Amino acid sequence: MKIGVLAVQGAFAEHASILRSLGLEVVEVRLPSDLAGLDGLIIPGGESTTIGKLMDAYGLYAPVKDLAARGKPVWGTCAGMIMLAKDIEGSDQPRLGLMDIGVNRNAFGRQADSFEVDLAVPALGTSAFHAVFIRAPLLTSVGPGVEVLARLPDGRMVAAEQANLLATAFHPELTADVRFHDHFVELARKRVS
Amino acid sequence: METGTSTVKRGLAQMLKGGVIMDVVTPEHAQIAQEAGACAVMALERVPADIRKAGGVARMSDPSIVQAIMDAVTIPVMAKARIGHFVEAQVLQAMGVDYIDESEVLTPADMQHHIWKQDFTVPFVCGARNLGEALRRISEGAAMIRTKGEAGTGNVVEAVTHMRAMTSEMRRLVNMPKDELPAAAKEMGAPIELVLEVANAGKLPVVNFAAGGVATPADAALMMQLGADGVFVGSGIFKSSNPPAYAKAIVQAVTHFNDAKILAEVSKGLGEAMPGLEIGAIPEDQLLASRGW
Numbered sequence: 001m002k003i004g005v006l007a008v009q010g011a012f013a014e015h016a017s018i019l020r021s022l023g024l025e026v027v028e029v030r031l032p033s034d035l036a037g038l039d040g041l042i043i044p045g046g047e048s049t050t051i052g053k054l055m056d057a058y059g060l061y062a063p064v065k066d067l068a069a070r071g072k073p074v075w076g077t078c079a080g081m082i083m084l085a086k087d088i089e090g091s092d093q094p095r096l097g098l099m100d101i102g103v104n105r106n107a108f109g110r111q112a113d114s115f116e117v118d119l120a121v122p123a124l125g126t127s128a129f130h131a132v133f134i135r136a137p138l139l140t141s142v143g144p145g146v147e148v149l150a151r152l153p154d155g156r157m158v159a160a161e162q163a164n165l166l167a168t169a170f171h172p173e174l175t176a177d178v179r180f181h182d183h184f185v186e187l188a189r190k191r192v193s
Numbered sequence: 194m195e196t197g198t199s200t201v202k203r204g205l206a207q208m209l210k211g212g213v214i215m216d217v218v219t220p221e222h223a224q225i226a227q228e229a230g231a232c233a234v235m236a237l238e239r240v241p242a243d244i245r246k247a248g249g250v251a252r253m254s255d256p257s258i259v260q261a262i263m264d265a266v267t268i269p270v271m272a273k274a275r276i277g278h279f280v281e282a283q284v285l286q287a288m289g290v291d292y293i294d295e296s297e298v299l300t301p302a303d304m305q306h307h308i309w310k311q312d313f314t315v316p317f318v319c320g321a322r323n324l325g326e327a328l329r330r331i332s333e334g335a336a337m338i339r340t341k342g343e344a345g346t347g348n349v350v351e352a353v354t355h356m357r358a359m360t361s362e363m364r365r366l367v368n369m370p371k372d373e374l375p376a377a378a379k380e381m382g383a384p385i386e387l388v389l390e391v392a393n394a395g396k397l398p399v400v401n402f403a404a405g406g407v408a409t410p411a412d413a414a415l416m417m418q419l420g421a422d423g424v425f426v427g428s429g430i431f432k433s434s435n436p437p438a439y440a441k442a443i444v445q446a447v448t449h450f451n452d453a454k455i456l457a458e459v460s461k462g463l464g465e466a467m468p469g470l471e472i473g474a475i476p477e478d479q480l481l482a483s484r485g486w
Contacts, residue, residue: 008448009211009232030448045208047232047268054230054448078208091267111269111291112314114201115194134204135269135291153194174204 001188004029004038006064008054010046010079014173018181032063040073040188043080043096045134045171048105051079052094061096068098068164073187075166075180077173082137084167089140099165100143107138119170121150121159124179131158131170138169164191197314202336205269205291205316206400209233209337209423213413213444214402216240216427218258220265226430229440233269233291235425236262241298241345242428242467245479251299253281256288263290271318276485277303286315292337293317295330297484298344298427307485310334320404322355322482324362324391325381329486331399332384338397340421341482342405345428347469349406349415351482356403356419366392405482408433408466410446410459417450432467439463 003019005012007028016026019042027034029041041064043051055061068074074096076084083095087102108114114135118128129150139157142148150159150168158169164187172180212232217223223234238254239247253274263270269291274281276295281302285293295308297320310317311334320341321327327338340359342352362381366388369377378388390398403416404425413424424447426440433439442459449455472480 007211009230011207011210013210014207030452046210047208047212049227049268050212050230050232050444054445057445106267110263110289111201111205111316112286112289113196114205115196116198116200117194132200132204134201134208171204174200174207 001025001039001185001192002027002037003185003188004035004041006041006043006051006055006060006080008058008060009050010044011171011173012044015042015044018173018178019185022178022181022185024185029060030058032059035063035067038067038072039192040075040184041067042184043074043076043083044173045078045080048079048082049093051083056094061094064096065098068096071164071191073164073166073184073191074098075168075184077168077171078134078136081167081169084165087141099160099162099167100146101139101160101162101167102141103137104140105137106135108133108136111135117152119150119152119158123149123161124183129172129177129179130175131172132174133170136169139167199336202316203399206318206337209269210400211448212423213447214271214423214425215430215440216425217262218431220261222431222436223262223266225437226440227266227268229437230444231268231440232423233271234262234266235271235273235294235427236290237273240428240431241481242347242432244298245345253278253284253299256284259285259288259290263288273299274308275299276301277306277308279308282308282313282315282317286313290315295319295335297341297481301484307333318402320482320485321359323358323381325383326486327359327397327401328381328383328387328391331387331397335399337400337402339402339404339425342403342407343472343475344405344481345470346406346472346475347408347429347432347467348472349408349412350472352403352405352407352416353419355405355482356416356421359397359401360420363391363395363397367395407443408469410442410456413443414446414450414456417447423447429467434464439466
């Protein structure tokens with residue numbers, strides 16, 4: 001299986017390194033031609049305005065939407081989640097808008113408010129997932145077909161899944177726990193078989 | 194919920210990778226930078242080329258300038274404190290800037306000691322000319338490293354020298370038998386724990402950007418091909434003849450640093466780059482890279 005990591009800006013190397021450790025072939029995606037033959041795509045954390053502009057400059061929106069329309073899984077972490085959202089509070093920045101979710105960018109404030117916390121993620125098993133939030137967004141609304149995978153202790157939504165689409169407000173690529181990556185690869189495997 | 198941890202401090206730098214951090218002196222500059230695709234901005238009163246020209250003592254910027262820039266953009270905002278000036282750093286932390294650059298571009302406040310950065314919840318980036326210097330800064334709590342280069346010159350030669358020094362010293366450690374590592378640590382003046390970490394991982398434990406003299410898209414891609422995780426551009430954008438065009442071209446050059454056809458495309462018709470300075474023509478006491486240790 002071949003998984004792409006959008007590599008226009010951000011923490012793409014971290015995702016690629018985890019995927020390789022799981023035995024997958026990894027492609028860094030900077031141009032539409034890099035998307036050929038992929039079984040899934042990860043949009044990493046980074047600056048969503050930067051990622052959005054670079055995707056636009058090199059014509060990546062249409063082919064990534066097409067990849068998702070063909071049922072290939074797409075996972076966005078942090079900035080990637082913003083790119084996937086249909087609705088971005090108070091912003092008309094470019095986006096893929098694939099997922100029926102609303103997000104609030106930098107919902108927690110500036111870097112001083114970045115944090116780590118243990119989350120219960122029932123879909124990944126009983127043990128907590130240690131999550132790193134960096135100038136993170138929040139899920140503010142989810143459509144009817146969207147399953148919420150994780151919430152903060154106060155109930156706010158931070159991870160969700162909709163068919164072949166996965167969104168996390170935090171960064172599983174910054175910790176040693178690979179369960180979210182395993183989960184994503186499993187989504188891709190189901191689509192292949 | 195834990196804030197200000199080493200993971201979240203280093204983590205923000207990881208999110209900036211593959212991006213360009215631009216020096217800006219007004220909210221309008223900051224918006225041009227954001228519009229061009231900068232992943233963060235450095236809020237300053239003067240760009241390094243003007244600091245160099247003005248001479249005298251260069252200090253932390255007026256907080257009202259930093260605040261106006263923080264209010265103007267949604268991307269992270271960094272600001273500079275003088276080497277060793279922990280009160281300037283306290284002020285910037287209190288204002289909520291996203292990163293502090295303990296910078297040789299400003300006049301050092303302490304000739305012997307850098308800021309003890311582990312006491313802060315805001316992350317710091319520090320300049321380095323070689324691996325030993327980078328590891329000393331990391332041991333003090335720096336969550337991100339950049340080459341010093343020679344700021345405000347538009348001349349990339351020093352940034353190249355510093356990046357090559359770091360990568361070749363890392364290669365040397367990786368290939369060194371374990372029993373020689375303590376002597377190497379002593380020789381480079383770095384803590385043995387960090388030397389062992391680099392010898393095992395083959396890279397710094399924090400993100401490493403290039404800085405100090407980047408003036409063109411080709412300069413930026415050169416630093417990326419030499420192993421930089423991203424690029425700071427100081428005077429190179431707003432001292433060029435066409436800042437929006439330079440800003441956008443350098444952003445694209447950092448993403449497509451390995452694609453010479455795209456580099457050719459983005460380098461076309463940008464107009465005059467910032468005026469450059471020959472390093473040899475700068476009096477020794479005006480060299481910025483030798484500030485700090």
